[in-house]
Amino acid sequence: MALRPDPEKQVTLDFNPGSDKQTSSQFDGKYPVDQPYDSKYPNDQPYDNKYPLEQPSGYDTKYPVNHHEDTGPGGYDPVIAQYTDAEINRIVRRVDIRLIPLCGLMYCVSLLDRTNLSNAAIAGMTTELNLRTTNPDRYSVITLVFFVTYVIFQPPTTILTRFFGPRIWLATITLAWGIVMICFGFVKDWTALVGLRLLLGVLESGFFPGVVYLLSTWYKRYEVGKRYSIFYLIGSLASAFGGILAFGLMQMEGISGYGGWRWIFIIEGCLTCLVALLGYIFLVSFPDNKKFRSIIPFLSVEERQLICARVNQDRSDADLEEFTVKRWLGGAKDWKIWAYGLCFGCATTVSYALAYFLPIILNQGLGYDTGTAQCLIAPPYVFAAMIMILTGWFGDKYHQRGLCVAFNAILCVVGLAVMGWAYGDTRARYFGAFFATAGANANVPSVLTYQANNIRGQWKRAFCSATLVGGGALGGIVGSTVFRSQDSPTYVPGLGVAMGSQVVILLTVGVLTVNFRANNKKADGGERILEDLPSFRYTV
Numbered sequence: 001m002a003l004r005p006d007p008e009k010q011v012t013l014d015f016n017p018g019s020d021k022q023t024s025s026q027f028d029g030k031y032p033v034d035q036p037y038d039s040k041y042p043n044d045q046p047y048d049n050k051y052p053l054e055q056p057s058g059y060d061t062k063y064p065v066n067h068h069e070d071t072g073p074g075g076y077d078p079v080i081a082q083y084t085d086a087e088i089n090r091i092v093r094r095v096d097i098r099l100i101p102l103c104g105l106m107y108c109v110s111l112l113d114r115t116n117l118s119n120a121a122i123a124g125m126t127t128e129l130n131l132r133t134t135n136p137d138r139y140s141v142i143t144l145v146f147f148v149t150y151v152i153f154q155p156p157t158t159i160l161t162r163f164f165g166p167r168i169w170l171a172t173i174t175l176a177w178g179i180v181m182i183c184f185g186f187v188k189d190w191t192a193l194v195g196l197r198l199l200l201g202v203l204e205s206g207f208f209p210g211v212v213y214l215l216s217t218w219y220k221r222y223e224v225g226k227r228y229s230i231f232y233l234i235g236s237l238a239s240a241f242g243g244i245l246a247f248g249l250m251q252m253e254g255i256s257g258y259g260g261w262r263w264i265f266i267i268e269g270c271l272t273c274l275v276a277l278l279g280y281i282f283l284v285s286f287p288d289n290k291k292f293r294s295i296i297p298f299l300s301v302e303e304r305q306l307i308c309a310r311v312n313q314d315r316s317d318a319d320l321e322e323f324t325v326k327r328w329l330g331g332a333k334d335w336k337i338w339a340y341g342l343c344f345g346c347a348t349t350v351s352y353a354l355a356y357f358l359p360i361i362l363n364q365g366l367g368y369d370t371g372t373a374q375c376l377i378a379p380p381y382v383f384a385a386m387i388m389i390l391t392g393w394f395g396d397k398y399h400q401r402g403l404c405v406a407f408n409a410i411l412c413v414v415g416l417a418v419m420g421w422a423y424g425d426t427r428a429r430y431f432g433a434f435f436a437t438a439g440a441n442a443n444v445p446s447v448l449t450y451q452a453n454n455i456r457g458q459w460k461r462a463f464c465s466a467t468l469v470g471g472g473a474l475g476g477i478v479g480s481t482v483f484r485s486q487d488s489p490t491y492v493p494g495l496g497v498a499m500g501s502q503v504v505i506l507l508t509v510g511v512l513t514v515n516f517r518a519n520n521k522k523a524d525g526g527e528r529i530l531e532d533l534p535s536f537r538y539t540v
Helices: 085-115 115-127 138-152 154-164 166-184 190-204 205-215 224-249 260-284 301-315 323-333 335-365 372-374 380-397 402-422 424-453 460-478 490-526
Strands: none
Touching: 085 166, 085 205, 085 260, 085 301, 085 380, 115 138, 115 260, 115 335, 115 372, 115 402, 115 490, 138 154, 138 190, 138 460, 154 166, 154 205, 154 380, 166 190, 166 205, 166 260, 190 205, 205 224, 205 424, 205 460, 224 335, 224 372, 224 380, 224 424, 260 424, 301 402, 301 460, 323 372, 323 460, 335 372, 335 402, 335 424, 335 460, 335 490, 372 460, 402 424, 424 460, 424 490, 460 490
16 A cells, blocks of 8 residues: 655644554654555555655654554654564564574473483482482482582673673583583492582573573563463473483493493483584574674664664663673662562472472382383473463463462462372372472463563663572472482472472562552552652562
8 A cells, every 4th residue: 555645634643652643742843744645544554665654864764653562661662663563573473483492492401401310310320329328318419419509600600691692601501511411421429420410500500590581681571471481391391201211211221331321311411412502503692782693694783673672662671781790789689589589499499309309209109110100200291381381371461470470389289289198099199290290380480470570670680580590599409308218108298398388489479469569559659660760560
């Protein structure tokens, strides 16, 4: 549809959000927009670019004014106005396709490499390395030491993601821990495993907070819920199908004189190195990076400017501030950041516990043979994937975060109760594992989104990513020790600790919800400015 000027008729532009009328106040009255020749096409439809709308000097007249893009708290943005909704959606989909599957795959091998101990344990490692002693509990020590270095090195490694860039930094550490994982297959005693797990914790400490930080810079607040859920869902494939993969690798028992459990580490380490190469080729940097480089061409400069404009329109923090230690540590003064970390730690207490001990519980607690126990791990994680997608979609659509976190915590409590106290009914206890696994794992992306929606500022976001995942690592320490071999087959003490962690989540979400509602009300009344932005409101 072509537009032709009608000298007798001119309309004015009004860029007030929610208004269909347009006024020329934005252009100081100098640039009226011509009335469409054929009025059966409304102004907000894509036009034939042969006759573009007249726009102020400096505007790209290739694109008509876009009326549909949500103006958000930041109001009208001239960069966004150059694109139609369909064009914006296509660019966001390109970001989705480039970032989400690859980051999820890299996280998948990360989880696989840190949690494959349980599969190796029931595949012969426990016997060969004499891990059945309980003073100390050698298996628990091996699982626990990973989190010591994982917690300590998280804050500085998050900064290094910015310094080196995600493509170089994340791919390099992934390659390094893949090599370490291969070394697991050649250990001679359990103390060597302890040293390798410490090193693995150092290398993996920079990955998860770096990826969470990277993804948050590409999307608006009510777009990240589904993205985090899909990212973590792909990562959870490690827990879902790691057991089946391990069962297949066990069949290599005796090849080159190595036990089947050793081949689990060697082959999975090689897979990690391959994924690291894919990361180096396809990963991209932060959208605001002026030295944006990618081996495979991605977005143009103008398209990255659009991404930054959308984020600024949503929460005004796409532009990177100069780094100072004071600015980075300034986030520590906000008590809510520590509350998010507490929620995340309580969620990972159960998710890690199930990752490390579910095969053992199924084998020793519920009486399934080794092969069956490894294969029965998958169905609860498939159910967890459904809950992740459901809560992610619900939270983005209805702008609800705390409600999703609370729902997942309640689901987890129900599942843990059935696992622990459905005495004599193996099938019922296994059914409880579905709810427990779903609630705990679905809360990982839910809590990530909860904190991402309620903070502003690049360095505060980086600090919060580190503290959040650090809290998750502390949860991993608890989760890796609560299911003790002497508590088999009921594991009641461990289940009690896991249930208590979910109650803490519910109480914390309750406190945050009351605080958010009170502060939003004061901000609506002009009594308070939240997160240094007058239009910002907390997402409850």
